[in-house]
Amino acid sequence: MSLEVLVIMVVAGVSLVFAVVAWSGVSHPVLLDSEDQARDLLRSEFPEAKLGEGLLSGDRKAAFFRCGNDRIAVAAAFGDRFVLRLYERSAFRHLTVKEDGGANVRFNDFTFPSLRLRFASKADAGNLSGWLEENHASLS
Numbered sequence: 001m002s003l004e005v006l007v008i009m010v011v012a013g014v015s016l017v018f019a020v021v022a023w024s025g026v027s028h029p030v031l032l033d034s035e036d037q038a039r040d041l042l043r044s045e046f047p048e049a050k051l052g053e054g055l056l057s058g059d060r061k062a063a064f065f066r067c068g069n070d071r072i073a074v075a076a077a078f079g080d081r082f083v084l085r086l087y088e089r090s091a092f093r094h095l096t097v098k099e100d101g102g103a104n105v106r107f108n109d110f111t112f113p114s115l116r117l118r119f120a121s122k123a124d125a126g127n128l129s130g131w132l133e134e135n136h137a138s139l140s
Contacts, residue, residue, distance in 0.1 A: 030077045031060040038063030038075040045084040049073055055128055058120040064128055076115055092132050097125040
C-alpha cells in the first residue's frame with residue numbers, strides 16, 4: 001500500500017471519529033451555572049481551601065475566589081469538563097483587561113491554558129486585576 005493511500009485513510013478515519021463524537025452529543029461544552037456551583041466544585045477538589053470573595057465571569061466560563069495566604073482558586077469550563085486550580089498570585093503571568101469587559105488571563109502553569117473571558121463590565125474584570133495586582137506588580 002502506498003504512503004499516499006495510507007495518509008488518506010488515516011485522515012478519513014480521524015475525521016470520521018470526530019464527526020461521530022460531535023453529532024452523537026457525547027461531548028458538549030459546559031458552563032458554570034453560578035458562583036455557588038464553582039464554589040462547590042472547588043470545595044470538592046480542595047477541601048482545605050478557605051474560599052472567600054468570588055467573581056464569576058459574565059460568559060460563565062470561569063470563576064475566581066480569594067483564598068487568603070496570597071492564593072486564588074480558579075474554576076474554569078474547558079470543553080466538557082471543569083479545570084480546577086489553586087494558585088499563588090505569582091502563578092498568573094499576565095492579565096489584560098479590555099474596554100468592553102473582555103479579559104485574557106495567562107498562567108505560568110503550562111498544563112493550564114490561557115483564558116479568554118467576557119465579564120459583565122470592565123469594572124468586574126478590573127476587580128480580578130485588583131486581586132492579582134495586590135502582590136504582583138507585573139500584571140497589566
